[in-house]
Amino acid sequence: MVGFATNETKSGLPREYEAARDLCLLIQELGRSGITPWVRADTKTQVTLAANGAIDRVVIAVQHADEVDGERETQAIQWRIKEALTEHAIGPLFGHLPSDHVTVNGTGSFVIGGAIGDAGVVGRKIVVDAYGPHVPVGGGAYSGKDPTKVDRSAAYMARYIANTAARMRIRGAKSVTIHIAYCIGLQQPEMVAAVTNDGMDISDWVRSRFPDLSPRAIAETLGLWRMAPDSSWRFQDTAAFGHYGRDMFPWEKIAPVSD
Numbered sequence: 680m681v682g683f684a685t686n687e688t689k690s691g692l693p694r695e696y697e698a699a700r701d702l703c704l705l706i707q708e709l710g711r712s713g714i715t716p717w718v719r720a721d722t723k724t725q726v727t728l729a730a731n732g733a734i735d736r737v738v739i740a741v742q743h744a745d746e747v748d749g750e751r752e753t754q755a756i757q758w759r760i761k762e763a764l765t766e767h768a769i770g771p772l773f774g775h776l777p778s779d780h781v782t783v784n785g786t787g788s789f790v791i792g793g794a795i796g797d798a799g800v801v802g803r804k805i806v807v808d809a810y811g812p813h814v815p816v817g818g819g820a821y822s823g824k825d826p827t828k829v830d831r832s833a834a835y836m837a838r839y840i841a842n843t844a845a846r847m848r849i850r851g852a853k854s855v856t857i858h859i860a861y862c863i864g865l866q867q868p869e870m871v872a873a874v875t876n877d878g879m880d881i882s883d884w885v886r887s888r889f890p891d892l893s894p895r896a897i898a899e900t901l902g903l904w905r906m907a908p909d910s911s912w913r914f915q916d917t918a919a920f921g922h923y924g925r926d927m928f929p930w931e932k933i934a935p936v937s938d
Contacts, residue, residue, distance in 0.1 A: 680829060680861075681817035682837025683810050684845040685854035685876075690924035691842050691931075696811035698726040698734060698773070700921055705768045706741055715763050717744040721792025723807075734773040738782045739764060742792035753787045760784060808922050809834075814856065821922055826903035827894050829861050833868070835930040836897045838923055840873070840885055843934040850879055857885065859892060866893035888934070901929045 684691040692700070702724045710718025719742035729735040741764070747756045748763075761783035769776060797803060805820050806812060817837075819830040826832040837857040844855040852875035860870040871892065873885045898904050912927040925931065 680834040680837050680859045681809070681815055682834065682839070682841040682857035682859070683814045683854070684838065684841035686845055686848070687854070691845060692921075692924040693811055693813040694732065695726050695728050695813065696921075697924065698728075699724040699811070700924065702726065702737070702739070702768060702772055704920060705772060706739070706764065709764075709767055714767055715760075717747045717760075719743055719792060721789075721796070734776065736780045736782075737769055737773070737776060738785070739768075740784055740786075740789055742789050742796075743784075745790060757784050757787055808917070810923065817858070822918065826898040829859075829894055829897075832894055832897045832901070832903060833859050833861065833892065835901055835903070835922070835928075836889075836892065839901065839930040839932070839934060840889055842931060843888075844873065844875075844881060844884070846933050849884055850875065850881055852876060852879070852881070855881070866895070868892050900934075903929075 683693075685693060688694055688697045690697050690700075703722050706715075706718060706722050706724070707720075709715040721742035723740040725738040726734060727736040727738075741760060743756065743760060745751065748759045750756050750759055761781065764783060765776075765778075765781060769781060803820075804822075805816050808821055809816055817834060821831045821834060824831040837859050841855040841857045843849075844857075845852055849855070854876040856874055858870065858872040859868045862869050871882055871885055873881045875881060912929070916925075916927065922928070923931065
């Protein structure tokens with residue numbers, strides 16, 4: 680399992696991932712608010728950064744109603760959607776981008792979405808569920824697994840540890856990547872490795888501050904079994920917009936430890 684955190688963004692996620700996620704959130708909000716009433720639930724976004732870190736290119740695929748602003752012809756619908764999202768989403772978030780740097784619904788029509796249109800959902804979003812292409816993915820998919828499965832619980836713990844180390848600037852870290860590997864049937868991991876953005880090994884810090892990384896200890900630390908109707912978060916909240924970078928989740932907090 681892999682955990683990652685960086686100080687370059689407020690969310691602790693890579694900049695291109697945060698930008699794509701914020702764009703996706705805004706598009707869905709535009710649909711709910713009635714500004715773009717033709718927006719449906721399935722939206723995918725991709726943001727590419729230039730070498731200087733500026734937003735360079737944006738790709739959007741948004742599920743839509745059969746009719747958009749009175750248009751039913753595919754090319755006209757595609758143009759209407761691009762115009763609306765450029766004005767109400769891309770512009771407010773990123774400023775002006777050349778039209779040829781923005782691709783919206785590149786395949787034309789996107790009426791059928793979700794599980795029906797994409798042959799199911801479990802395990803099909805492992806990169807976007809995590810940190811995007813900037814960070815390696817680790818074990819299996821998260822969705823559909825309870826806290827006894829380290830594919831999910833240990834991945835959350837790795838994020839919790841990485842977030843703590845990066846936010847506390849342990850040994851000067853600006854970003855931290857954690858790797859945790861388990862053997863089936865054993866409670867403690869076979870390997871715990873942690874490295875900072877400049878290549879410094881802080882694995883010893885992780886092992887000393889988090890000595891028990893069994894599934895039971897992880898679930899207790901993060902409160903993964905304490906679900907209640909009035910809880911501030913639910914596992915189903917992770918089904919859209921990623922599993923990381925939102926304050927509602929306990930693995931986004933900082934552990935009460937010192938350097």
